[in-house]
Amino acid sequence: MRAGLFEHWQAEYAERRVSTFPVRPDKTPAVRGYLGIGRKASEQMAMSFPDATGIGLACRRNRITVLDVDTTDERILADGLAQYGDTPFIVRSGSGHYQAWYRHNGEGRRIRPDTRVPIDILGDGFVVAPPSQAIAGVYQIIRGSLDDLQCLPKMSDASDKSSPSLSAGDSEPHPVTANIRSEPGRTILLGQGRNDDLFRQCLKLARTCKRLEELMDKAMEYNRGYPEPLPADEVLKVIASAWGYEVEGKNWVGYGPRLVMEATLVGSLAAADPRAFALLSILRLQHKADGTFILAKSMTETLKWSINTFRGARDALIERGLIECIHAGGGRPNDPPIYRFKGVNL
Structure with a gap:
C-alpha cells in the first residue's frame, strides 16, 4: 500500500532525527501538544494521520531556527542571508515566500526584528515544512535536501535577538530599542x-x-x-x-516553571507505578533533558521515602528505559552514582 504524504515524509524526517506532526491545509496543527512531540510520538501520528497533507515541526525541539522571509521578493531573502549567514537549506512556501533554515543557537521567536523588513526569526513555536500542501500551494525545497538538516550552520547575527522564554521573568530590551x-x-x-x-x-x-x-x-x-x-x-x-x-495550554506567563509530560507516559506509568512516576517528574523538573544527575540514597530524606521505596522507583525507571546509570559510583568516598535520561521523548 502506498504511504500517504505525512506518513511518507514523517519517516524521511525521522531518519534525519527530526520529529514532525500533521498540519491541516490552513497551516494549523492537527494535534495538541505539538511543541513537545518527540520521534516516537511522531511515528504514532504517522499511523493515525497517514494522509495529512501538511508537515509541521517544533523549532526549538528539533534544534532548528528558521529565517522567515514574508515576501516573494528575492532581494529581501538575499539581504537576510547576507546579514544572518548563508545556509544550504532554503524553502519556498506555497505563497511564494521563503524560509532559510539554520541550526538552533538559543534564538527565540522574533517577529520583525527590524520593523522595516518583512523578516521573522523563528527559533521557537513551529513551522510548516516541505513538501506540505497548503491552501496557497506546495512548500518546496529550492536549495539543498533533507540531508542538509544534519549540518546546518548557526545564524551569525541573531544570538542577542532571541525573545525571553514564556516562563522566564522580564528581560532587558534589545540594545537598539529606545x-x-x-x-x-x-x-x-x-x-x-x-x-x-x-x-x-x-x-x-x-x-x-x-x-x-x-x-x-x-x-x-x-x-x-x-x-x-x-x-x-x-x-x-x-x-x-x-x-x-x-x-493549546502553553500560556505559562505568571505561573512559574512548568513540567510537560507525554500523555502516553502518564497513561502507562502514573497508575501502574505512581512512585516511579513521581520520581521521574521530580528529576525532569530539576534537571535538563540532555544533562546528568546524581541519584543517591540520600535523596530518600528529601522524598521522605524508605530506601526500598526509592530503589523500587529508581529500578522501575531503569527497566522502562527512561533513565540509565552512566557511573555506578562507590569507588571512593564522595563518589555518588550518576545517571542521565534515556529515550527521545524528553
Missing part, C-alpha cells in the same frame, strides 16, 4: 520592543478572556497606548500567536 516613560507604571518601547511588550501583555490578558474577540479589543486598546502604535496587521499577528499559546 525606551520612554509615557504613563505611570508602564515603560513603552519603540521598535521591536513593542512586539515583545504587546505579546507578553496579550499572554497576560488571554488568561482573562473567554473569546478571541475579547482579547483583540483589549490588545488593540493597549496598542493605542504606544507613542507609535504597531500597524493593525502586526497587532493581529501578535494576538493570534498569544491566543494560540492560550488555547
Whole structure:
C-alpha cells in the first residue's frame, strides 16, 4: 500500500532525527501538544494521520531556527542571508515566500526584528515544512535536501535577538530599542520592543478572556497606548500567536516553571507505578533533558521515602528505559552514582 504524504515524509524526517506532526491545509496543527512531540510520538501520528497533507515541526525541539522571509521578493531573502549567514537549506512556501533554515543557537521567536523588513526569526513555536500542501500551494525545497538538516550552520547575527522564554521573568530590551516613560507604571518601547511588550501583555490578558474577540479589543486598546502604535496587521499577528499559546495550554506567563509530560507516559506509568512516576517528574523538573544527575540514597530524606521505596522507583525507571546509570559510583568516598535520561521523548 502506498504511504500517504505525512506518513511518507514523517519517516524521511525521522531518519534525519527530526520529529514532525500533521498540519491541516490552513497551516494549523492537527494535534495538541505539538511543541513537545518527540520521534516516537511522531511515528504514532504517522499511523493515525497517514494522509495529512501538511508537515509541521517544533523549532526549538528539533534544534532548528528558521529565517522567515514574508515576501516573494528575492532581494529581501538575499539581504537576510547576507546579514544572518548563508545556509544550504532554503524553502519556498506555497505563497511564494521563503524560509532559510539554520541550526538552533538559543534564538527565540522574533517577529520583525527590524520593523522595516518583512523578516521573522523563528527559533521557537513551529513551522510548516516541505513538501506540505497548503491552501496557497506546495512548500518546496529550492536549495539543498533533507540531508542538509544534519549540518546546518548557526545564524551569525541573531544570538542577542532571541525573545525571553514564556516562563522566564522580564528581560532587558534589545540594545537598539529606545525606551520612554509615557504613563505611570508602564515603560513603552519603540521598535521591536513593542512586539515583545504587546505579546507578553496579550499572554497576560488571554488568561482573562473567554473569546478571541475579547482579547483583540483589549490588545488593540493597549496598542493605542504606544507613542507609535504597531500597524493593525502586526497587532493581529501578535494576538493570534498569544491566543494560540492560550488555547493549546502553553500560556505559562505568571505561573512559574512548568513540567510537560507525554500523555502516553502518564497513561502507562502514573497508575501502574505512581512512585516511579513521581520520581521521574521530580528529576525532569530539576534537571535538563540532555544533562546528568546524581541519584543517591540520600535523596530518600528529601522524598521522605524508605530506601526500598526509592530503589523500587529508581529500578522501575531503569527497566522502562527512561533513565540509565552512566557511573555506578562507590569507588571512593564522595563518589555518588550518576545517571542521565534515556529515550527521545524528553
